[in-house]
Amino acid sequence: MVDAFAYVPAIVLLPFFSFVVALAAGRYLPKGGAFGGIAATAGSSLLSLWVLATVAGGEAYNETIYTWASAGGIGPTDIELTFGLLIDPLSALMLVIVTLVALLVHVFSLGYMNDEGETGLPRYYAGLGLFTASMLGFVVADNLLMAFMFFELVGLCSYLLIGFHFREEGPPSAAKKAFLVTRFGDYFFLVGVVAVLATFGTAQFAGDGSFPALADQALSGAGDVAWVPGGLELGTWFTIIGLLVLGGVVGKSAQFPLHTWLPDAMEGPTPVSALIHAATMVAAGVYLVARMFGFYALTPTTLAVIAFVGGFTALFAATMGVVKDELKQVLAYSTISQYGYMMLALGAGSYVAATFHLMTHAFFKALLFLGAGAVIIAMHHNENMWDMGGLKERMPVTYWTFLAGSLALAGIFPFAGFWSKDEILYEAFVHGLNDPLLLGGWVMGLLAVPVTAFYTFRMVFLTFHGEPRSELARDPEPVRWNVKGPLTVLGSLAVVAGLVNMVPVQKLLGIDGIDFLTQWLNNDFGGIDGVSYSAYNDLLATYGGYAPAELLGLSEELTLLVAAGLSLGLAVVGVLVAWRLYNVASPTEHTAKLGGIKDVLYNNYYLDELQVWTAYRTEDAAGGADTFDQGIIDGVVNGTSSVALAAGSRVRRIQTGLVTHYAAMLTLGLLALLVALGVSGGWFL
Amino acid sequence: MVPPEWYLLLAAGVFCIGLFGVLTRRDALYFLMSVELMMNAANINFVAFALYYGDLTGQVFALFVIALAAAEVAIGIGIILVLYRNFGDTDVTVPTEMRW
Amino acid sequence: MILEAFIAFTFVAALVVMVAPDEWAGKLAFGLSLAPFLGSLYLWSQFDAVGNALTGGTIAFESRIEWLEVGGRSISWFVGLDGISLPLVVLTTFLVPLAIVSAWTPIDTRQSQFYGLLLFMEANLLGVFAALDFFLWFIFWEAVLVPMYFLIGVWGGPRRKYAAIKFFVYTNAASLLMFIGFMSLTFALGDSVSSFGLPEITQAIAAGGLGTWFGFEAGTIAMAAFLAMFLGFAVKVPIVPVHTWLPDAHVEAPTPVSVLLAGVLLKMGTYALLRFNFTMLPDQASALAIPIAAIAVISVIYGAMLALAQKDLKRIVAYSSVSSMGYVILGLVVFTEYGVGGATFQMVAHGLISGLMFMAVGVMYNATHTRMVGDMSGMADRMPVTVGILVAGAFGYMGLPLMAGFAGEFFIFVGAFGAPSLPYAPIFTALAMFGIVVVAGYLLAAMQKTLFGPFRLETDYEVGRAPLHDVAPLAVLLAAIIVLGVAPDIFFEMIRDAAGPVVEGVSVDV
Secondary structure, three states: OOOHHHHHHHHHHHHHHHHHHHHHHHHHOHHHHHHHHHHHHHHHHHHHHHHHHHHHOOOOEEEEEEEEEEEEOOOOOEEEEEEEEEEOHHHHHHHHHHHHHHHHHHHHHHHHHHOOOOOOHHHHHHHHHHHHHHHHHHHHEOEHHHHHHHHHHHHHHHHHHHOOOOOOOHHHHHHHHHHHHHHHHHHHHHHHHHHHHHHHOOOEOOOOOOHHHHHHHHHOOOOOOOOOOOOOOHHHHHHHHHHHHHHHHHHHOOOOOOOOHHHHHHHOOHHHHHHHHHHOHHHHHHHHHHHOHHHHOOOHHHHHHHHHHHHHHHHHHHHHHOOOOEHHHHHHHHHHHHHHHHHHHHHOOOHHHHHHHHHHHHHHHHHHHHHHHHHHHHOOOOOEHHHOOOHHHHOHHHHHHHHHHHHHHHOOOOOHHHHHHHHHHHHHHHHHOOOHHHHHHHHHHHHHHHHHHHHHHHHHHHHHOOOOOOHHHHOOOOOOHHHHHHHHHHHHHHHHHHHHHOHHHHHHHOOOOOOHHHHHHOOOOOOOOOOOHHHHHHHHHHHHOOOOOOHHHOOHHHHHHHHHHHHHHHHHHHHHHHHHHHOOOOOOOHHHHHOHHHHHHHOHHHHHHHHHHHHHHHHHHHHHHHHHHHHHHHHHHHHHHHHHHHHHHHHHHHOOOOHHHHHHHHHHHHHHHHHHHHHHHOOOO | OOOHHHHHHHHHHHHHHHHHHHHHOOEHHHHHHHHHHHHHHHHHHHHHHHHHHOOOHHHHHHHHHHHHHHHHHHHHHHHHHHHHHHHOOOEOOOOOOOOO | OHHHHHHHHHHHHHHHHHHOOHHHHHHHHHHHHHHHHHHHHHHHHOOOOOOOOOOOOOOEEEEEEEEEEEOOEEEEEEEEEOOOHHHHHHHHHHHHHHHHHHHOOOOOOOHHHHHHHHHHHHHHHHHHHHEOEHHHHHHHHHHHHHHHHHHHHHHOOOOHHHHHHHHHHHHHHHHHHHHHHHHHHHHHHHHHOOEOEHHHHHHHHHOOOOOOEOOEOHHHHHHHHHHHHHHHHHHHOOOOOOOOHHHHHHHHOOHHHHHHHHHHHHHHHHHHHHHHHHHHOHHHHHHOHHHHHHHHHHHHHHHHHHHHHOOEHHHHHHHHHHHHHHHHHHHHHOOOHHHHHHHHHHHHHHHHHHHHHHHHHHHHHHHHOOOEHHHEEOHHHHOHHHHHHHHHHHHHHOOOOOOHHHHHHHHHHHHHHOOOOOOOHHHHHHHHHOHHHHHHHHHHHHHHHHHOOOOEEOOOOOOOOOOHHHHHHHHHHHHHHHHHHHOOHHHHHHHHHHHHHHHHOOOOOO
């Protein structure tokens, strides 16, 4: 049998080649290089499926393939900076998700970009190719440094694609903001990477010599680390490292307070938004935490922070989603909110629930964005929902798939989002009873459920139901197969993807073996020791006391039912409110009733203003530094030369040009010399 | 024999007269004459010491200086002529182009 | 003898170009400058040195001819390469042909003199990196200033005379200080050395040869010499607060001169710091580790803040050079293999990246006749290839992974973060690392304003694509940056080998 793992580099390199081809020869190719990208991502998808099958067959792969650099570290051994591949159940699953979404986005782009007569298509497809390649490189990374490198490349690609329409004012500005805000997070990540390398001498994710394993040994007294900064407790230092790396996660996964770039990033073409939100950039942050969960499991403080930030972001972003008028803006805030849930899950120690939601969200959010893209095509690039309405009859495929995605997003049984979100809230609840921060995260996560359902269905009703509210909506432009195809695929996945992990059903009805994803991530099919759900649970129990709480004296089944019922009930309430308010022929803006709160929400709690204000103050400080530099520092330099010049112009006045004066000076000089010699020679004594 | 102090005093006197002329006069011709005086003061010293030490080198040097003075006068007169041609005067305070 | 031939050829080439007709001086200079480049590649392929030339490692292409004897010490023609100097030699010979090509468009008067001076400067730069005798080294070091003075003063912008004089006087005064510092060191060594060879002096100091001189203790002299040399080289690097000649010189210098100024001349300063201060006097360096690291961090952040305030693209890049050089100083002072090696690597990387940035700005200037951020927008519309490369270069400057700048900076950070010889190393490093955010801020802001948005430029002439010979050097540089970023080991391995002995010069209790 041919070894699938030998082809893993090809999964990354194929989209990279499509980038090179589109850049170099895109303008000579049909469709601006689109087919190269489609072929490459299709090839990557097939290879990923093969890898997935191989992993399911019980194999895993963790090898260094290239040494980037190597030199002496703090300890006796060299620190090697390497590139390598880590293929385990988590990364194999992620490979499939990323390549699948990327493929569908490429196909969709045929309809969204080519059919709409965009210019600069080679650049677009080159960007998509590089974006996909970078993300895949990130997914297969076997160490933190490599992960960081591709993490940054993902940021570059988002810059290039968000700023795709560079001839306008908005997109370049949004691109700059996206890169800069995530860069701010990446700064902490980079410090974290350096700290990990300095502390452990390695940045490997998995294996015996990996940094989570070393950290575990050091904490349990079985080993030692190379270096700890001046007198810090090991645990404290690990918590600091965890929080530093978390900085990058907060930036890329758009968590509070670094979420502000994401809504602006809607300036990019819609397929790019789908790619960013569903499978690549935003997912990278959460994936990173999942990837190094073995380390986070050692630092309960970090986990609690993650959970709280996640829960807060989930609620916070959802409230802003309620008042937005533009289709993509609503989806943007829903993305922030949903990633908040994933963070909450990770913080609650529920590695599986987070991965589960990452997967289902990838499908339904890609679906919703592509659906929104279809609506935008139909509406001739008008995104305001108040100009839409009644598109249900005119775009049935889009409507039904979009509805499936919305039901998943709102968490309605039995769509994909229900299963994953329910599991997150359940886990957060049962673990949260021991930890107030975690409990706070859970409460906020729960409160976000009805809000999510409300804004989702507000969006659906405004867009598709009621009467058309503009000429455009009355006569939408039809979309072709290349739009409907991806929608159908993703629509089906949004319906059924939740069925891979029906933990509540298993527990309630006692049917074994339907928690497929849990088994998968638990290495039941095979994987790498120490990188599995149960291994993480052991760590959590040891270091964080993360055991299911007493559950208030209720039985496990009852808790499960109550939790599921609570989240489902709240979601239904949200949907019903939306139904009541917006599922009418000509809905009105009820948000006006919110008064001042609406302005605050509409302006995103003025956080953007705060960041702009910070940027301006930084510029002022820079201006001050410049004045200081030109005035004081360079002033001293120029002052030195001025003093020399001024002194010279004084002294040169002795040169009168009059021979008599020169002669007099000669004489005086001679006299002075004589007197001096005389005095020192003692003549006058 | 006249003691050398007297020669030295004479030479110093002649030199001071020359120096006084250089410092106070403004006409280039006076300059020339004053410089001659100063050189002759030097000559007196040379000759006086030659006599005192019984060494002819000093007298030889005096002859050299006389020859030099002749050349100097030639050049000096030339300079003065150029000065007069360019400034219409032989006043040395007029041409001050050479200052800073 | 190959190094002699190498340097001599460049001098002869300079002379030949100097007397060539203006019409084809540029092409002739380019052709001739390829020979040193190929020569340096040959040197690279034959390179066999192990360890650091100064601390007793083997020296590649070593050649030593007695020249003079002054005060009981011999002065020789003594040249050779090790793992630190070879990358810089390759960098120099690589950048000069590209700089010459980039001069074809903007330089339209006295071409033969211009290219002749460029080659003359190249020859002296090669001498600086190859020389292992102090006097020989100092002659080359000073001789570099002369062509630079004329290149700025004759072909520069409106304030060229001010800039040229400032550059010359400032750096020359610094050289004097450094010279005094080094001389006091050799006098204090007394009879323990019999030559001005840098390896002998380094080893004599390491062996404790410094004695009392002129009533001063050995330690006092070493410290004073360290400070004098540090200040002298700091001007060249430049480090805050002796950096103000740099933006003026860059703004006034024509594009190819800026390329070499940022690309190679600044590296003379850091190279000399590494050779003299940090290799010869490691104990003094580590005694002063905290203030030096503080200066490095201030250079990084303050330089970046200044760049943020600028409106002239060249000034932005110039100030960001100050910022980047701060990283190099940080890498040197921590005395770890990654730190010192990374600093050396960063010299090469920054040489390529800043060269690329200046060249790209120059190409845009050729077309628009302005460098002011506020004067233009949407350049990407008219000059897509140039702008594409400029964007790539800017990301390289921001330390995008898999480009050379990231490798250099990351090595420095890894080396610095846990450095045992520098107290509070993690804090210093983390502060310096914040530079990567500020650099992204000002470069992205400048790019957004000039390159993107609707095209606007108030001129009465057409702004079109740049000619091929303007763009080609950019593409070559970008390729080199990416190659070095993906495979830093092609230089880093030898650099590390040469940096190791420097690190061992400091004894620290881990």
